[in-house]
Amino acid sequence: MTIQQASRLTGVSAYSIRYYDQxxxxxxxxxxxHNQRQFSATSLQVIRLIACLRQAAMPLTxxxxxxxxxxxxxxxxxxxxxIMQQQQQSLLAQLQALQDHLTLIETKMASYEAQMSTTQCVRCAR
Structure with a gap:
């Protein structure tokens, strides 16, 4: 199977597959x-695994x-x-940081909503 076929089947770009191969x-x-890469079923499974781990922000090393x-x-x-446990801890820390950021944004939004509704009520009373 060619790199284009492997790319289609795995959803990973040919560029990324070449990079992983290098x-x-x-x-x-x-x-x-013709010196073109040929992929086996095993190599496709590994490409899918790499893609999953990369989406989980695991470093290539x-x-x-x-x-x-x-x-x-x-x-x-x-x-x-x-290795998986270390990645899990990293993701949990990232998740907590994102939750903290989201809480801050929601607090700011609630403050703005309260101020805007008060301002609109004052305008309506005039």
Missing amino acids: RQLIPGITRDQ DIKRYLDLLPGGTQTMPARYA
Whole structure:
């Protein structure tokens, strides 16, 4: 399967797939007689996993470390768990920060709404 087909099936741009390949993140990529990348079912699964982890804001260095551990099977499970746990903590901190920002914005909006409704009532009374 070509890079364009892999891109269509995974929803990841061909540019990103090439970048991940250059970073040696995707196993199972071979080259045909024209030196074009050929993707296996396994490589498509890895591309989807990378895309998911990137959307979860995991740095590529951590993704590489995680993917390098996968062939180790159950022996590397604690290390893989630790990587995911670290990412979970990072996301929870980001989520809390976003919640704090949202609370501030909602407080400001409520203040403005109260001031605007008071101003409109004063204008109506004239």
